Amino acid sequence: MKYIQEAFDTNWIAPLGPNVTEFENTLQTYLGENNFVAALSSGTAAIHLGLILAGVNQGDEVLCQSFTFSASANPIVYLGAKPVFIDSETDTWNMCPELLEAAILDRLEKGKKPKAIVVVDSYGMPAKWDQLVAIAKKYSLFLIEDAASALGSTYKNQKCGTLGDIGILSFNGNKIITTSGGGALVAKAKEIKEKAVFFATQSRDNAPHYQHSEIGYNYRMSNIVAGIGRGQMEVLEEHITLRRAMHDFYISYFKDTKGITVLTEPTADYFSNHWLTAILVNPAQTGGKTREDLRLALDAANIESRPLWKPMHLQPIFANYPYYGGNINESLFQNGLCLPSSSNLTNDNRDRIKAVLDDFFLAP
Numbered sequence: 001m002k003y004i005q006e007a008f009d010t011n012w013i014a015p016l017g018p019n020v021t022e023f024e025n026t027l028q029t030y031l032g033e034n035n036f037v038a039a040l041s042s043g044t045a046a047i048h049l050g051l052i053l054a055g056v057n058q059g060d061e062v063l064c065q066s067f068t069f070s071a072s073a074n075p076i077v078y079l080g081a082k083p084v085f086i087d088s089e090t091d092t093w094n095m096c097p098e099l100l101e102a103a104i105l106d107r108l109e110k111g112k113k114p115k116a117i118v119v120v121d122s123y124g125m126p127a128k129w130d131q132l133v134a135i136a137k138k139y140s141l142f143l144i145e146d147a148a149s150a151l152g153s154t155y156k157n158q159k160c161g162t163l164g165d166i167g168i169l170s171f172n173g174n175k176i177i178t179t180s181g182g183g184a185l186v187a188k189a190k191e192i193k194e195k196a197v198f199f200a201t202q203s204r205d206n207a208p209h210y211q212h213s214e215i216g217y218n219y220r221m222s223n224i225v226a227g228i229g230r231g232q233m234e235v236l237e238e239h240i241t242l243r244r245a246m247h248d249f250y251i252s253y254f255k256d257t258k259g260i261t262v263l264t265e266p267t268a269d270y271f272s273n274h275w276l277t278a279i280l281v282n283p284a285q286t287g288g289k290t291r292e293d294l295r296l297a298l299d300a301a302n303i304e305s306r307p308l309w310k311p312m313h314l315q316p317i318f319a320n321y322p323y324y325g326g327n328i329n330e331s332l333f334q335n336g337l338c339l340p341s342s343s344n345l346t347n348d349n350r351d352r353i354k355a356v357l358d359d360f361f362l363a364p
Contacts, residue, residue, distance in 0.1 A: 003227030015201070017223030019230055026233045027169075027184060031159045035186050036193035039221035039229070040200055043148040043170030043183035048075035049196050049219065050166040050185060051116060054142035056081050060115040063103060063141075065095040066311040067329035068120040072146050073312050076118070084114065085313040087325020091266040093332055094127035095119045096325065101135050103324035116142040121150035121160050122309070123338070124176070124243075124275035125263060129155045129163045136165075144168065148183070151176050152240040152273040161186045176239050176275050176343075177232035179225045240273045242343040247274035249350055250339060257361055259285030276338045278308060283335075289360065291337045297360045303353060308336030
């Protein structure tokens, strides 16, 4: 409220101002040296600008994780480019490096070299970045890290959002911290950040009148929204601790439950903010009880849960685009569930959740 009131008191009710600058500076400090942040209206806007900065044009192909939210893929189509979807691996549920390379080789054989790759840190879990970066460099492909839900997660102690050529963050209402709506683009050079800000402010040339030599967008974050972000950055570590505590709650609960797998870090190289705790339900080991049975049991107690992402290559709008892989992400969708994970869940909330789980798994 202090930063928001400051915006009103100083009459900075605009898509620029002290809060925007300080929010960017705080994020840059948090992410580490040589990372430059442009605060934008949404994570989707950041992906769109990232693709433009990657040189993606109409007719180009962009390799994209299939197991994700549609915002990872929609901006590819905004540009008239074509998404090529890649299946997941089973350790992190993110883009499979082996399938990525197989897809690149097949596209090259068909005379269609892709322009860029969009990899997602799903549910806050870092992807297999060493392998993915090596493949991107090997084939000279621009790598965009969609870290929309992974602020605070790390891979080998490097912050998510900084692992690709460009990173994107989201501050939507359901994220680890929120500005109500908003996002950011993370660049490796100040000039790239400045170009992103240029595009985000309608590509206004440096002239005393309105002059435009390139197509621009109205994508800049407002000073009021950035004020919320400044306040949220002050509690980010607390929110990460609370989300990870919810994950620990589920790990403890399910440790002796047959047929339940909780998504967790595969090795010490990975640190997840556990934005959402997600599980897989194997009916063959739960006496025939399915993910949907559990979702409905929680729903009956007025507790929201949600199936995992329906893969992009199974979405009606993307059904005709190329896809490389098997049925890993389809199986995740069919058997997976996101459980209540919010930072503000109380002991009473956890007791309610536990009561439903006890009734579901322990009742005859």
